[in-house]
Amino acid sequence: MVDRPKKPSALAATPGLAPQPQVNITHSNSTVSAVLPTGESVEILLYGATITSWKDAAGDEKLWLSEKAVTDGTKAVRGGIPLVFPVFGTAPDHEATSKLPQHGFARTSTWEFLGKSTSESSETKDGGDSSVKLDFGLSDAELSEESKKAWPYSFGLIYSVTLSKDGLTTTMLVRNEGETSWDFQLLMHSYLRISDISAVSVTGLESSSYVDKVASPISTTTSPDGPVKITGKTDRVYTPAGGPSAPVAISEGGKKKFSIVRDNLNEVVVWNPWVDAKSIGDFAPADGYKQMICVESGAVKGWQKLEAGETWEGGQIIGV
Numbered sequence: 001m002v003d004r005p006k007k008p009s010a011l012a013a014t015p016g017l018a019p020q021p022q023v024n025i026t027h028s029n030s031t032v033s034a035v036l037p038t039g040e041s042v043e044i045l046l047y048g049a050t051i052t053s054w055k056d057a058a059g060d061e062k063l064w065l066s067e068k069a070v071t072d073g074t075k076a077v078r079g080g081i082p083l084v085f086p087v088f089g090t091a092p093d094h095e096a097t098s099k100l101p102q103h104g105f106a107r108t109s110t111w112e113f114l115g116k117s118t119s120e121s122s123e124t125k126d127g128g129d130s131s132v133k134l135d136f137g138l139s140d141a142e143l144s145e146e147s148k149k150a151w152p153y154s155f156g157l158i159y160s161v162t163l164s165k166d167g168l169t170t171t172m173l174v175r176n177e178g179e180t181s182w183d184f185q186l187l188m189h190s191y192l193r194i195s196d197i198s199a200v201s202v203t204g205l206e207s208s209s210y211v212d213k214v215a216s217p218i219s220t221t222t223s224p225d226g227p228v229k230i231t232g233k234t235d236r237v238y239t240p241a242g243g244p245s246a247p248v249a250i251s252e253g254g255k256k257k258f259s260i261v262r263d264n265l266n267e268v269v270v271w272n273p274w275v276d277a278k279s280i281g282d283f284a285p286a287d288g289y290k291q292m293i294c295v296e297s298g299a300v301k302g303w304q305k306l307e308a309g310e311t312w313e314g315g316q317i318i319g320v
Protein backbone atom coordinates (compact mmCIF):
# COMPACT_ATOMS: atom_id res chain seq x y z
CA MET A 1 0.00 0.00 0.00
CA VAL A 2 1.30 3.49 -0.82
CA ASP A 3 2.08 5.41 2.31
CA ARG A 4 0.52 8.86 2.26
CA PRO A 5 1.88 10.70 5.25
CA LYS A 6 0.31 13.96 4.03
CA LYS A 7 -3.11 12.40 3.54
CA PRO A 8 -5.70 15.18 3.98
CA SER A 9 -7.52 14.66 7.24
CA ALA A 10 -10.89 15.35 5.58
CA LEU A 11 -10.30 12.43 3.24
CA ALA A 12 -9.50 10.12 6.11
CA ALA A 13 -12.76 11.13 7.77
CA THR A 14 -14.93 10.79 4.65
CA PRO A 15 -18.07 9.01 5.82
CA GLY A 16 -19.70 6.14 3.95
CA LEU A 17 -22.07 6.91 1.10
CA ALA A 18 -25.38 8.47 2.08
CA PRO A 19 -28.37 6.13 1.62
CA GLN A 20 -29.12 5.69 -2.06
CA PRO A 21 -32.26 4.52 -3.80
CA GLN A 22 -32.06 0.90 -4.82
CA VAL A 23 -32.79 0.44 -8.49
CA ASN A 24 -33.21 -3.09 -9.75
CA ILE A 25 -33.97 -4.70 -13.05
CA THR A 26 -35.77 -7.89 -12.25
CA HIS A 27 -37.89 -10.62 -13.81
CA SER A 28 -35.59 -11.43 -16.72
CA ASN A 29 -35.06 -7.80 -17.70
CA SER A 30 -38.76 -6.97 -17.94
CA THR A 31 -39.30 -4.78 -14.86
CA VAL A 32 -37.45 -1.83 -13.38
CA SER A 33 -38.09 -1.08 -9.74
CA ALA A 34 -36.78 1.57 -7.40
CA VAL A 35 -37.03 2.02 -3.64
CA LEU A 36 -36.14 5.28 -1.89
CA PRO A 37 -34.22 5.19 1.38
CA THR A 38 -37.42 6.53 2.99
CA GLY A 39 -39.41 3.50 1.74
CA GLU A 40 -41.47 4.76 -1.24
CA SER A 41 -41.28 2.50 -4.27
CA VAL A 42 -42.22 2.26 -7.92
CA GLU A 43 -42.28 -0.57 -10.47
CA ILE A 44 -42.25 -0.10 -14.22
CA LEU A 45 -42.78 -2.79 -16.81
CA LEU A 46 -40.60 -2.23 -19.88
CA TYR A 47 -43.59 -3.39 -21.91
CA GLY A 48 -45.43 -0.12 -22.47
CA ALA A 49 -43.19 1.61 -19.87
CA THR A 50 -46.26 0.91 -17.76
CA ILE A 51 -46.01 1.88 -14.11
CA THR A 52 -47.63 -1.11 -12.40
CA SER A 53 -47.05 -0.17 -8.77
CA TRP A 54 -46.40 2.94 -6.72
CA LYS A 55 -46.28 2.63 -2.95
CA ASP A 56 -45.84 5.17 -0.20
CA ALA A 57 -43.39 4.78 2.68
CA ALA A 58 -45.95 2.72 4.64
CA GLY A 59 -46.21 0.27 1.72
CA ASP A 60 -49.71 1.38 0.72
CA GLU A 61 -50.40 0.97 -3.00
CA LYS A 62 -51.50 4.14 -4.79
CA LEU A 63 -52.41 2.62 -8.17
CA TRP A 64 -55.17 0.19 -9.10
CA LEU A 65 -54.09 -2.90 -11.04
CA SER A 66 -56.61 -5.45 -12.25
CA GLU A 67 -56.22 -8.94 -10.78
CA LYS A 68 -56.42 -10.16 -14.37
CA ALA A 69 -53.95 -7.64 -15.79
CA VAL A 70 -51.75 -9.33 -18.38
CA THR A 71 -48.13 -8.40 -17.67
CA ASP A 72 -46.29 -10.82 -19.97
CA GLY A 73 -46.11 -8.40 -22.89
CA THR A 74 -48.93 -9.84 -24.96
CA LYS A 75 -51.58 -7.23 -24.16
CA ALA A 76 -51.80 -3.69 -22.78
CA VAL A 77 -51.84 -3.67 -18.97
CA ARG A 78 -55.24 -3.10 -17.32
CA GLY A 79 -54.28 -0.75 -14.52
CA GLY A 80 -51.28 1.21 -13.26
CA ILE A 81 -50.30 4.00 -15.66
CA PRO A 82 -50.33 2.88 -19.30
CA LEU A 83 -49.22 5.40 -21.93
CA VAL A 84 -51.41 6.47 -24.81
CA PHE A 85 -49.52 7.63 -27.96
CA PRO A 86 -49.84 8.69 -30.79
CA VAL A 87 -53.65 8.47 -30.80
CA PHE A 88 -56.26 8.64 -28.04
CA GLY A 89 -58.96 6.03 -28.69
CA THR A 90 -59.19 5.54 -32.43
CA ALA A 91 -59.27 8.25 -35.09
CA PRO A 92 -60.79 6.80 -38.25
CA ASP A 93 -61.02 10.31 -39.75
CA HIS A 94 -57.41 11.20 -39.04
CA GLU A 95 -55.57 9.71 -42.00
CA ALA A 96 -52.13 9.36 -40.37
CA THR A 97 -53.28 7.41 -37.31
CA SER A 98 -56.36 5.72 -38.75
CA LYS A 99 -54.63 2.34 -39.03
CA LEU A 100 -53.53 2.22 -35.40
CA PRO A 101 -55.27 0.20 -32.70
CA GLN A 102 -57.11 1.89 -29.79
CA HIS A 103 -54.72 4.20 -27.86
CA GLY A 104 -51.82 3.62 -30.28
CA PHE A 105 -48.68 1.56 -29.83
CA ALA A 106 -46.79 3.09 -26.86
CA ARG A 107 -48.56 0.86 -24.33
CA THR A 108 -47.88 -2.31 -26.34
CA SER A 109 -44.25 -1.68 -27.33
CA THR A 110 -41.19 -2.69 -25.34
CA TRP A 111 -39.26 0.33 -24.12
CA GLU A 112 -35.59 0.59 -23.28
CA PHE A 113 -34.42 1.50 -19.76
CA LEU A 114 -32.06 4.47 -20.22
CA GLY A 115 -30.90 4.74 -16.61
CA LYS A 116 -31.44 6.57 -13.36
CA SER A 117 -30.46 9.84 -11.81
CA THR A 118 -30.89 10.85 -8.21
CA SER A 119 -31.06 14.10 -6.37
CA GLU A 120 -30.28 14.97 -2.80
CA SER A 121 -32.32 17.17 -0.58
CA SER A 122 -31.38 18.91 2.58
CA GLU A 123 -34.77 17.82 3.90
CA THR A 124 -33.53 14.26 4.19
CA LYS A 125 -31.96 14.26 7.65
CA ASP A 126 -29.36 11.62 6.84
CA GLY A 127 -28.36 13.36 3.59
CA GLY A 128 -29.69 10.47 1.48
CA ASP A 129 -31.24 10.76 -1.96
CA SER A 130 -34.75 12.12 -1.74
CA SER A 131 -35.83 11.28 -5.26
CA VAL A 132 -34.99 9.01 -8.13
CA LYS A 133 -35.64 9.63 -11.83
CA LEU A 134 -35.89 6.69 -14.20
CA ASP A 135 -35.73 7.29 -17.95
CA PHE A 136 -37.21 5.08 -20.65
CA GLY A 137 -36.90 5.41 -24.40
CA LEU A 138 -38.86 4.32 -27.42
CA SER A 139 -38.17 5.07 -31.07
CA ASP A 140 -39.41 3.77 -34.40
CA ALA A 141 -36.42 1.38 -34.42
CA GLU A 142 -38.01 -0.59 -31.54
CA LEU A 143 -41.51 -0.80 -33.04
CA SER A 144 -43.02 -4.00 -34.35
CA GLU A 145 -43.20 -4.24 -38.15
CA GLU A 146 -46.96 -3.96 -37.84
CA SER A 147 -46.81 -0.67 -35.90
CA LYS A 148 -44.14 0.74 -38.22
CA LYS A 149 -46.33 0.00 -41.18
CA ALA A 150 -49.40 1.57 -39.57
CA TRP A 151 -47.49 4.71 -38.49
CA PRO A 152 -44.40 5.12 -40.70
CA TYR A 153 -42.76 8.11 -38.98
CA SER A 154 -39.39 8.64 -37.31
CA PHE A 155 -39.73 9.58 -33.68
CA GLY A 156 -38.04 9.43 -30.31
CA LEU A 157 -39.82 9.35 -26.96
CA ILE A 158 -38.17 9.78 -23.58
CA TYR A 159 -40.44 9.00 -20.66
CA SER A 160 -39.20 9.99 -17.21
CA VAL A 161 -40.66 8.67 -13.99
CA THR A 162 -39.56 10.54 -10.87
CA LEU A 163 -40.38 9.13 -7.47
CA SER A 164 -40.11 11.30 -4.39
CA LYS A 165 -41.68 11.11 -0.97
CA ASP A 166 -44.19 13.77 -2.04
CA GLY A 167 -45.43 12.05 -5.16
CA LEU A 168 -44.79 10.75 -8.61
CA THR A 169 -43.87 12.84 -11.64
CA THR A 170 -44.18 11.51 -15.17
CA THR A 171 -42.96 13.52 -18.14
CA MET A 172 -42.73 12.77 -21.83
CA LEU A 173 -40.42 14.24 -24.39
CA VAL A 174 -41.54 13.69 -27.96
CA ARG A 175 -39.14 14.37 -30.83
CA ASN A 176 -39.69 14.28 -34.54
CA GLU A 177 -36.56 12.50 -35.82
CA GLY A 178 -37.76 12.45 -39.41
CA GLU A 179 -37.85 14.84 -42.33
CA THR A 180 -41.58 15.41 -42.55
CA SER A 181 -43.98 16.82 -39.99
CA TRP A 182 -46.47 14.62 -38.10
CA ASP A 183 -48.96 15.09 -35.29
CA PHE A 184 -49.92 13.12 -32.23
CA GLN A 185 -52.05 12.85 -29.11
CA LEU A 186 -50.68 11.74 -25.76
CA LEU A 187 -52.21 10.63 -22.47
CA MET A 188 -50.98 9.29 -19.14
CA HIS A 189 -53.76 6.87 -18.28
CA SER A 190 -53.53 6.76 -14.46
CA TYR A 191 -55.69 4.23 -12.62
CA LEU A 192 -55.78 5.65 -9.08
CA ARG A 193 -56.59 3.33 -6.19
CA ILE A 194 -59.34 4.45 -3.86
CA SER A 195 -61.32 2.54 -1.22
CA ASP A 196 -64.89 3.46 -2.10
CA ILE A 197 -65.98 5.27 -5.25
CA SER A 198 -69.17 6.49 -3.57
CA ALA A 199 -67.08 8.59 -1.17
CA VAL A 200 -64.91 10.12 -3.90
CA SER A 201 -65.15 13.64 -5.22
CA VAL A 202 -62.97 15.37 -7.77
CA THR A 203 -62.33 19.10 -7.68
CA GLY A 204 -60.62 21.31 -10.25
CA LEU A 205 -63.08 20.42 -13.02
CA GLU A 206 -65.71 23.02 -12.12
CA SER A 207 -67.31 25.20 -14.82
CA SER A 208 -65.19 23.48 -17.46
CA SER A 209 -65.98 22.35 -20.96
CA TYR A 210 -66.13 18.56 -21.33
CA VAL A 211 -66.92 15.95 -23.92
CA ASP A 212 -69.27 13.32 -22.56
CA LYS A 213 -68.33 10.08 -24.36
CA VAL A 214 -71.11 8.15 -22.59
CA ALA A 215 -73.87 10.44 -23.89
CA SER A 216 -75.59 9.42 -27.07
CA PRO A 217 -74.84 11.20 -29.27
CA ILE A 218 -71.45 12.21 -27.76
CA SER A 219 -71.92 15.79 -26.60
CA THR A 220 -69.88 18.74 -25.42
CA THR A 221 -71.16 20.62 -22.41
CA THR A 222 -70.02 22.70 -19.42
CA SER A 223 -69.70 21.15 -15.97
CA PRO A 224 -71.51 22.64 -12.97
CA ASP A 225 -69.72 24.72 -10.37
CA GLY A 226 -69.12 21.89 -7.90
CA PRO A 227 -67.07 18.75 -7.31
CA VAL A 228 -67.54 15.76 -9.63
CA LYS A 229 -69.07 12.64 -8.05
CA ILE A 230 -69.04 9.29 -9.86
CA THR A 231 -72.45 7.64 -9.71
CA GLY A 232 -72.47 5.59 -12.93
CA LYS A 233 -70.46 4.85 -16.04
CA THR A 234 -68.27 7.88 -16.68
CA ASP A 235 -66.06 8.71 -19.65
CA ARG A 236 -65.39 12.43 -20.01
CA VAL A 237 -62.71 14.57 -21.56
CA TYR A 238 -62.45 17.81 -19.56
CA THR A 239 -60.57 20.95 -20.48
CA PRO A 240 -60.27 22.37 -16.95
CA ALA A 241 -61.04 26.08 -16.89
CA GLY A 242 -58.13 26.77 -14.51
CA GLY A 243 -55.53 25.50 -17.00
CA PRO A 244 -52.89 22.82 -16.40
CA SER A 245 -51.31 24.43 -13.34
CA ALA A 246 -54.55 24.45 -11.31
CA PRO A 247 -54.63 21.17 -9.36
CA VAL A 248 -57.23 18.50 -9.99
CA ALA A 249 -57.74 16.89 -6.58
CA ILE A 250 -59.24 13.51 -5.74
CA SER A 251 -60.68 13.34 -2.22
CA GLU A 252 -62.25 10.45 -0.39
CA GLY A 253 -64.58 11.06 2.53
CA GLY A 254 -63.50 14.71 2.43
CA LYS A 255 -59.81 13.82 2.76
CA LYS A 256 -57.53 14.72 -0.13
CA LYS A 257 -55.81 11.60 -1.56
CA PHE A 258 -54.22 12.83 -4.78
CA SER A 259 -53.56 16.19 -6.35
CA ILE A 260 -52.60 16.34 -10.02
CA VAL A 261 -50.85 19.28 -11.63
CA ARG A 262 -50.12 19.20 -15.36
CA ASP A 263 -47.65 20.78 -17.71
CA ASN A 264 -48.60 21.23 -21.37
CA LEU A 265 -51.35 18.62 -20.97
CA ASN A 266 -54.56 20.58 -21.34
CA GLU A 267 -57.08 17.78 -20.91
CA VAL A 268 -58.15 15.54 -18.06
CA VAL A 269 -60.00 12.34 -18.86
CA VAL A 270 -62.16 10.90 -16.08
CA TRP A 271 -63.10 7.26 -16.64
CA ASN A 272 -64.89 4.67 -14.56
CA PRO A 273 -66.57 1.77 -16.39
CA TRP A 274 -68.98 1.12 -13.48
CA VAL A 275 -70.93 -2.16 -13.83
CA ASP A 276 -69.83 -2.42 -17.48
CA ALA A 277 -66.48 -3.50 -16.01
CA LYS A 278 -67.85 -7.04 -16.12
CA SER A 279 -67.72 -6.95 -19.91
CA ILE A 280 -64.03 -5.96 -19.93
CA GLY A 281 -62.25 -9.33 -20.09
CA ASP A 282 -59.12 -8.38 -18.12
CA PHE A 283 -60.92 -6.25 -15.48
CA ALA A 284 -61.04 -8.07 -12.13
CA PRO A 285 -62.67 -8.31 -9.77
CA ALA A 286 -65.81 -7.27 -11.66
CA ASP A 287 -66.75 -4.87 -8.85
CA GLY A 288 -63.19 -3.47 -8.80
CA TYR A 289 -64.61 -0.30 -10.36
CA LYS A 290 -65.49 0.68 -6.77
CA GLN A 291 -61.78 0.81 -5.91
CA MET A 292 -60.52 2.78 -8.89
CA ILE A 293 -60.89 6.04 -10.71
CA CYS A 294 -58.97 6.95 -13.83
CA VAL A 295 -57.96 10.60 -13.83
CA GLU A 296 -55.78 10.89 -16.90
CA SER A 297 -53.63 13.84 -17.98
CA GLY A 298 -53.36 14.34 -21.70
CA ALA A 299 -53.16 16.37 -24.86
CA VAL A 300 -56.03 14.65 -26.64
CA LYS A 301 -58.24 17.35 -28.10
CA GLY A 302 -57.01 18.13 -31.55
CA TRP A 303 -53.41 17.28 -32.45
CA GLN A 304 -49.93 18.35 -31.42
CA LYS A 305 -47.96 19.06 -34.57
CA LEU A 306 -44.21 18.51 -34.73
CA GLU A 307 -42.12 19.74 -37.64
CA ALA A 308 -38.95 17.84 -38.57
CA GLY A 309 -36.44 18.04 -35.69
CA GLU A 310 -38.89 19.64 -33.25
CA THR A 311 -39.41 18.52 -29.66
CA TRP A 312 -42.48 18.69 -27.43
CA GLU A 313 -42.62 18.10 -23.68
CA GLY A 314 -45.48 17.53 -21.27
CA GLY A 315 -46.07 15.90 -17.92
CA GLN A 316 -47.89 15.58 -14.64
CA ILE A 317 -47.14 15.56 -10.94
CA ILE A 318 -49.36 13.31 -8.86
CA GLY A 319 -48.96 14.54 -5.32
CA VAL A 320 -50.07 12.61 -2.25
Ligand SMILES: O=P(O)(O)OC[C@H]1O[C@H](O)[C@H](O)[C@@H](O)[C@@H]1O
Pocket residue numbers: 076102103213235236269270271294296
Ligand atom coordinates in the same frame (compact mmCIF):
# COMPACT_ATOMS: atom_id res chain seq x y z
O1 LIG B 1 -59.93 -0.50 -22.71
P1 LIG B 1 -58.88 0.52 -23.05
O2 LIG B 1 -58.49 0.48 -24.50
O3 LIG B 1 -57.69 0.35 -22.17
O4 LIG B 1 -59.47 1.94 -22.78
C1 LIG B 1 -59.97 2.29 -21.51
C2 LIG B 1 -60.56 3.69 -21.55
O5 LIG B 1 -59.54 4.63 -21.81
C3 LIG B 1 -59.93 6.01 -21.73
O6 LIG B 1 -60.24 6.35 -20.43
C4 LIG B 1 -61.08 6.30 -22.67
O7 LIG B 1 -61.60 7.60 -22.46
C5 LIG B 1 -62.17 5.29 -22.53
O8 LIG B 1 -63.12 5.50 -23.57
C6 LIG B 1 -61.64 3.87 -22.60
O9 LIG B 1 -62.68 2.96 -22.43
